[in-house]
Amino acid sequence: MKTSFNLEKYGIETEKIYRNSSVPVLYELGLRLEKGTAISNVGALMTYSGEKTGRSPKDKRIVRHPDSENNIDWGPINIGLDEHTFMVNHERALDFLNICDHLYVVDAFAGWDPKYRLKVRIICTRAYHALFMQNMLIMPTAEELENFGEPDYVVLNAGGFPANRYTSEMTSKTSVDLNLERKEIVILGTQYAGEMKKGIFSVMNYLMPLENVLPMHCSANVGEKDDVTILFGLSGTGKTTLSADPKRRLIGDDEHCWTDQGTFNIEGGCYAKAINLSEENEPDIYNAIKFGTVLENVVYDKFTREVDYTDTSITQNTRASYPIEYIDNVQIPCVAGHPENIIFLTCDAFGVLPPVSKLTPEQASYHFISGYTAKVAGTEMGVTEPQATFSACFGAAFMMWHPNKYAELLAEKIKEHKATAWLVNTGWTGGAHGVGSRMSLKYTRAMIDAIHNNDFDNVEFTTDEEFGVQIPLSCPNVPSEILIPKNTWEDKEQYQEVKKKLVGLFNENFKKFEADVNSEIVEAGPKADFTLQS
Missing domain, CATH: 3.90.228.20 (Phosphoenolpyruvate Carboxykinase; domain 3)
Incomplete structure (x- = not known):
């Protein structure tokens, strides 16, 4: 029986749609239907992303279009793609989504500042992906969901199905394609959830400078005197660990924007590295791992379900995804003033x-x-x-x-503020x-x-x-x-x-x-x- 919500406008006729499902429902479906899924001894959902346990940057493509191509820094990072090839991959994604028994939809926001936020729709095939994005985006209230309307951007995650390596401009069976004009991201050949999160971040990195807003790959927190600090850093430098400071309220751990009014978090959750995680060194992150948290690619005791955070036999890139309110000392909504310190x-x-x-x-x-x-x-x-x-x-x-x-x-914002x-x-x-x-x-x-x-x-x-x-x-x-x-x-x-x-x-x-x-x-x-x- 069809639900009132459907995806026919996208050419998807799958009838069973789980939209913005509760955490228990996503747990049940993931445990029943997805290989490698289990519950940890503290209630986190342990998942396995398959062959890809990290992002595939060499397989990311952006459609060249007259409206945007002069703004993009083309090269080995921003690799171009023609419209026809995008549509070939788009069709391949639709073919796969249409043969699925059921699909998940997450309708949510990117950006805590209502002036700049994006309405995002995720269409995916795994409960793990849906729960991950419900953690990472800002979930709408019941009223906001009722009046959600058409999204600004749509992610079609058909990652369980490979790209065709013989398709023009494909370098592997993985493909992550962004079309700014169609406002779509198509994912093939990787089930690593971080591709969805970073795809949305890439969109914000394109759109925000058009409004004189600086998008930043950084963490941020705020002190008792409302003094804001932002911390830039690549993976492994301590960006998440050092921003989770019991003496300061966390604004966010990874993606922010600096506007004329101040700072806002793009995300609704945190995505922390779990390698060598310990209660002693990172108590805030350690204690955020509980019911509702997604643990990716961790190794655990099959009897006790206790995680061994030192075991990297699956990957060194073990991760925990949880809603930001799982951190005790947090600023909600995740909006604050102008940074006083940039680290x-x-x-x-x-x-x-x-x-x-x-x-x-x-x-x-x-x-x-x-x-x-x-x-x-x-x-x-x-x-x-x-x-x-x-x-x-x-x-x-x-x-x-x-x-x-x-x-x-x-430089302009440092000088001004x-x-x-x-x-x-x-x-x-x-x-x-x-x-x-x-x-x-x-x-x-x-x-x-x-x-x-x-x-x-x-x-x-x-x-x-x-x-x-x-x-x-x-x-x-x-x-x-x-x-x-x-x-x-x-x-x-x-x-x-x-x-x-x-x-x-x-x-x-x-x-x-x-x-x-x-x-x-x-x-x-x-x-x-x-x-x-x-």
Whole structure:
């Protein structure tokens, strides 16, 4: 029997539709119908995303169209697609959705500020995907759902069915295609739920600059005096962990916008990395894992259903998705004022960047465009040297305009609202990876507390000779010797050599941006004229 709600306008005739279902209903359906689904000992829904356990950035495509193509920074990140091929994939998705016994629909909002929010419709085949997006989007009230009307954007998630690799411009059986003019995202060949979330973020990254709003891949929180901090950082730098601060109200952990009125969260939930999660180090996130939380690709005891967060045998990218109100100290609605502090988080595995330093507005623009972190290399053939990663705006995979567009908006807003920018290194101290050790989370938290408490207002600073940043010489609850990286290295000459290498990597990476940014920002980068110091 047909329900009053149907998807016939999209060419989908499947009759059994679960729209904005309750959490228990989605649990029941997932457990009954989806392989690899179970309940953890604390009530979270444990799910398996299949072959793909992370995003597939090389399979993301954007339709070239005269209305938008001059705005998009085409290249290896924003790869073009013709309209005909999009429609081939679109038809393939519809064919699959039409043979499904039932489908799930999530109608919800992206953006807490009503002035800028998008109405989003997710059409998917798995209870796991529906619950994930009900966690990640902002769910409408019963009245809002009644009057939802036509969505602004539609996601057709047919990820359980592959793309045809022989279709023009396809590189694999995975395809994630965005059509700005049709206002549709089509997903084939991947059941990793993060593709839906980041697809919507990409749309916001395109639309918001058209309204002089800066979209940001960052976390944000607010203090007792309503002072707002935003924290930029690539995966593994501590963006989610450090924003969940019991002394401050969480605005959000991943996606925000900075408008003329202030800051708002795009999402209704959090998507935290679960690898090595512990109650001791990350109590807020640990305690948010309960009934209604989705745990992706975790390994658990088959008898007790207790999760082993240290087990990476499925993937290193284990994740937890939960509604933002699962964090105890949260700002609802997730809207706040203008940021006072902007923190760029980097995990420098070379061990040469200071654990905390203050930036000029020009240096802030430079580091924002650079988007640096360093990943630890694998141990193949005995190689343990860190690998530098640069991702413009700390989220290049989702930025659709040229990075300079976002950098100009950031610089303009920092200047107008007199925000202070900081660089915080959550990576290595006392030597590079393999020699030194990871910076203590306790010390990093103390440095961020010092920023919030204005403790650095009255301390002495020294200037880093190569990077030019201002390093405080003291910080409450942090040993002063770790504030200057060189002091923590036994081999001072090796320190200078490693630092010289990192400066070279920064300079080489920035060459591709130099023609499009003003000379003051270029000059704010690190200088390579080294002299070895004892």
